[in-house]
Amino acid sequence: MGIFNKLFSSSDASETPVPSKLKWTPLTNVDQLDTIVEESKTQPVAIFKHSTRCGISRMVIKQFEGSYDLEENQMKVYYLDLLNYRPISEEIAAKFQVWHESPQLIVLKNGISVAHASHSGINSIELEKFV
Numbered sequence: 001m002g003i004f005n006k007l008f009s010s011s012d013a014s015e016t017p018v019p020s021k022l023k024w025t026p027l028t029n030v031d032q033l034d035t036i037v038e039e040s041k042t043q044p045v046a047i048f049k050h051s052t053r054c055g056i057s058r059m060v061i062k063q064f065e066g067s068y069d070l071e072e073n074q075m076k077v078y079y080l081d082l083l084n085y086r087p088i089s090e091e092i093a094a095k096f097q098v099w100h101e102s103p104q105l106i107v108l109k110n111g112i113s114v115a116h117a118s119h120s121g122i123n124s125i126e127l128e129k130f131v
Contacts, residue, residue, distance in 0.1 A: 022068055024048075025077065027047060030091050032078075037108070039076055040108040040111055041111060043073070043076055044114075044131060045076045049092070050080065050082060060123070063122075063123050070127055092106065101118035101119075104117070109130055
């Protein structure tokens, strides 16, 4: 395996992040989007769309996990593995009127997207503004 493969590839394409502070909820079914809309009416919800084979996506999710400083009850965080659940990503784009990107963070409040960003812009979103 070359140096670039070691740096930018994943040994397990379906890996789920194991953050120290975040309690990720896996997004694995398109029907969960209706639940997410309802949840966002009482608590902000974030959806992190992650490509498990992309080194940039892996770097961004690690930065996100490291800088995330909200309490568990302040925002619910969903994790979408794009490689295994691409149709859900397409439905997210249509339902919340955001262009599909990867990695991508979408913040929902009261059933609508109030912020979204991709790549390095993800860590620029001030999540505390939505709490």
